[in-house]
Amino acid sequence: MSRQALVKNQGKQRFKFIGDIIAELKKVTWPSRREATYLTTLVIVFTVVVAIILGVIDFGFSKLMNVILLR
Template sequence: MKKILQFFKNSYAELRRVVWPSREEVISSTKVVIVSTVLFALVLGIVDFLLLKGIDLIF
């Protein structure tokens, strides 16, 4: 039981040392992730479309 309590005490102490990002940093990072995900999806969609058309031309 002591080990479990010590684990939670250590976890709490470690969380107090974490430097949390500001709201603006989180929003900025989220925008970057969303834009890059959309761009990557578009590129994959175009490649998929072109490969499908290429296969249709072959067969």
């Protein structure tokens, strides 16, 4: 195969790939605005709660180590 034919074939493959991406995105069931907002809020709240729990545990271990090491 000549170089020009290879380049032309690669160009066709790229356009086909982009077309396939667009076709797949049309099949996706997108969440509603309300559902997306709810799930985003849920993730943020969960993240904050876990961060607080880990912070408290870290603070507790820090104090415990100070008590043990500074005895």
